[in-house]
Amino acid sequence: MCALFHPREHEPPPALEPVASEFPKINGAEIAATTYGQRVAGDFYDSLRVSPERILFGLLDVAGRRESNQLILSAAQNIFRTLGTELFSRPDINESDAMSELCLRLNRGVMEAAAGIHSCPAFLGCYHEKFGTLCYTNAGHTPALLRDSTGIAELGSTGLPLGLFSHATCDAPTVGLEKGAILLLVSRGVVEGKCKDDKAEDLEFGLERVKERLQADRSLTAQAVAGVILKSVGEFICEPLVPDDMTTLVFMRTA
Numbered sequence: 001m002c003a004l005f006h007p008r009e010h011e012p013p014p015a016l017e018p019v020a021s022e023f024p025k026i027n028g029a030e031i032a033a034t035t036y037g038q039r040v041a042g043d044f045y046d047s048l049r050v051s052p053e054r055i056l057f058g059l060l061d062v063a064g065r066r067e068s069n070q071l072i073l074s075a076a077q078n079i080f081r082t083l084g085t086e087l088f089s090r091p092d093i094n095e096s097d098a099m100s101e102l103c104l105r106l107n108r109g110v111m112e113a114a115a116g117i118h119s120c121p122a123f124l125g126c127y128h129e130k131f132g133t134l135c136y137t138n139a140g141h142t143p144a145l146l147r148d149s150t151g152i153a154e155l156g157s158t159g160l161p162l163g164l165f166s167h168a169t170c171d172a173p174t175v176g177l178e179k180g181a182i183l184l185l186v187s188r189g190v191v192e193g194k195c196k197d198d199k200a201e202d203l204e205f206g207l208e209r210v211k212e213r214l215q216a217d218r219s220l221t222a223q224a225v226a227g228v229i230l231k232s233v234g235e236f237i238c239e240p241l242v243p244d245d246m247t248t249l250v251f252m253r254t255a
Contacts, residue, residue, distance in 0.1 A: 053091075148177070
């Protein structure tokens with residue numbers, strides 16, 4: 001597998017340092033991801049070049065344990081790569097229509113692989129190198145955070161999670177990314193990372209803390225930003241190993 005699946009059933013517990021993944025080279029931008037935890041849940045991410053000027057990427061959070069999700073993960077990867085390339089390879093496409101079609105087909109693929117309903121929040125994005133634009137859809141996923149010179153904006157849900165209704169659709173808006181802009185995606189495990197205070201009350205890391213760390217960070221690479229966010233979560237939680245996957249994916253426009 002290229003960027004999605006790293007089976008670790010027979011490996012020792014992972015170190016606390018996030019592990020980087022390789023992504024395609026992008027003209028004037030870069031993308032990176034890190035994962036913290038035992039890789040027991042359904043987080044997966046991928047990215048590939050689908051045309052001379054377009055990069056497709058996505059982060060999915062499949063409900064359930066990883067060992068029971070292999071068929072769903074494999075189906076999603078196959079659709080993402082094969083259909084994504086087919087839909088976005090032509091230069092004259094309507095990116096919004098292509099993204100909506102990809103989301104619809106992924107939705108049906110998840111349901112078919114699961115033989116029924118199976119929740120799968122997802123964020124999918126297509127970056128156009130020439131125009132510096134991002135066409136995206138957020139299928140019930142944790143809001144993406146876009147940091148630029150105006151501050152931080154949330155790219156919230158544009159539709160329901162995948163895997164719930166066979167004909168559910170998602171809108172696919174487009175945003176411009178200025179030089180230096182950072183798009184941050186985090187899995188549910190990041191915002192739900194817990195620690196107990198001295199009153200024995202559970203506290204979640206939460207999206208607001210993610211925003212604070214992103215706003216304060218001045219890292220110069222996508223990989224560094226991804227690592228900073230997960231390091232902050234690691235410092236916040238109390239246990240050496242977390243019960244759920246924690247994944248960050250960062251897209252940064254550098255030129």
